[in-house]
Amino acid sequence: xxxxxxxxxEPIDERAWVASRAGGVTHGAVVTFSGVVRGSEHGQPIxxxxxxxxxxxxxxxxxxxxxxxxxxxxxxxxRLVHRMGPVSAGDVSLWVEVLAPHRAEAFAACxxxxxxxxxxxxxxxxxxxxGNGGSAGRSNQSEP
Amino acid sequence: MNLCIRVHFWSFYRxxxxxxxxxxxxxxxxxxxxxVSAVHERWPALAPLRASTLVAVGVDYAEGGQPVRAGDEVxxxxxxxxx
Numbered sequence: 001x002x003x004x005x006x007x008x009x010e011p012i013d014e015r016a017w018v019a020s021r022a023g024g025v026t027h028g029a030v031v032t033f034s035g036v037v038r039g040s041e042h043g044q045p046i047x048x049x050x051x052x053x054x055x056x057x058x059x060x061x062x063x064x065x066x067x068x069x070x071x072x073x074x075x076x077x078x079r080l081v082h083r084m085g086p087v088s089a090g091d092v093s094l095w096v097e098v099l100a101p102h103r104a105e106a107f108a109a110c111x112x113x114x115x116x117x118x119x120x121x122x123x124x125x126x127x128x129x130x131g132n133g134g135s136a137g138r139s140n141q142s143e144p
Numbered sequence: 145m146n147l148c149i150r151v152h153f154w155s156f157y158r159x160x161x162x163x164x165x166x167x168x169x170x171x172x173x174x175x176x177x178x179x180v181s182a183v184h185e186r187w188p189a190l191a192p193l194r195a196s197t198l199v200a201v202g203v204d205y206a207e208g209g210q211p212v213r214a215g216d217e218v219x220x221x222x223x224x225x226x227x
Contacts, residue, residue, distance in 0.1 A: 035227050051226075054154050054219060058226075060203035082226060094227050114227060120205070122198075122219075123226030124155040 001070040002077035002099075005062050007055060009085040012092045017081065027076050027099040029106035033114060035094035037087050047128040048088040054122040061121045065113055073105035078113065086128060093125075145172050147214050149179050154221035161187045170212065176201065177208035179218050196223055 002022065014034060021030065037049050062080065069075055077099040087093045096113060100106035117123075146169045153161050168182040176199055184191040199206050200219040212218065 052155060053226075054152075054200075054221065057200055057203040057219070117226045118224065120224065121226050122154060122200075122221055122224050124222070125225045126156070 004079040029103040031106040039089035
């Protein structure tokens with residue numbers, strides 16, 4: 001299974017990622033997911049979210065998740081891009097692409113990856129409040 | 145003989161402890177749980193968060209009963225929130 005994991009402080013260019021999709025005639029399903037930063041948390045407007053990570057462990061845990069995907073489904077490729085640092089509301093913070101022979105395994109693998117990422121991959125986000133120049137707020141209790 | 149274990153703090157635990165890295169001493173034969181207890185002795189504010197605190201040795205999650213050895217790097221952090 002081809003795998004790519006990018007943790008980046010640069011904006012995620014979804015069009016460029018889609019354009020760089022692997023060619024081939026064996027995958028009948030391409031599932032992509034874009035996670036977008038909402039403009040509010042707990043009903044309050046926010047400027048965005050700031051992401052931090054324990055990067056070495058995050059990469060290791062993503063690797064373990066991808067091992068589980070490869071063992072469970074005939075997935076051909078997974079590409080996952082996660083933003084780090086400040087991300088404005090409305091911007092993409094996560095982009096995932098799964099290529100598989102059929103849609104069932106592509107959807108299932110994508111869902112599992114994201115669900116498990118939120119459980120085991122050491123990435124955190126904190127709210128950037130509006131009106132203070134986008135500096136990080138104290139709250140770490142952002143919504144899932 | 146005591147072991148000196150390096151402890152890394154992540155996310156808002158860094159603000160609560162005022163540091164990203166510390167060293168704690170535990171007796172030889174100590175476990176991950178003993179390291180966490182030593183951390184809580186020094187930073188009591190973290191103690192109420194014990195039930196939700198995640199602990200890793202190196203880049204793998206660790207159970208409380210896992211023995212620690214000289215040179216282990218232990219990390220403490222709150223529940224993860226990627227995505």
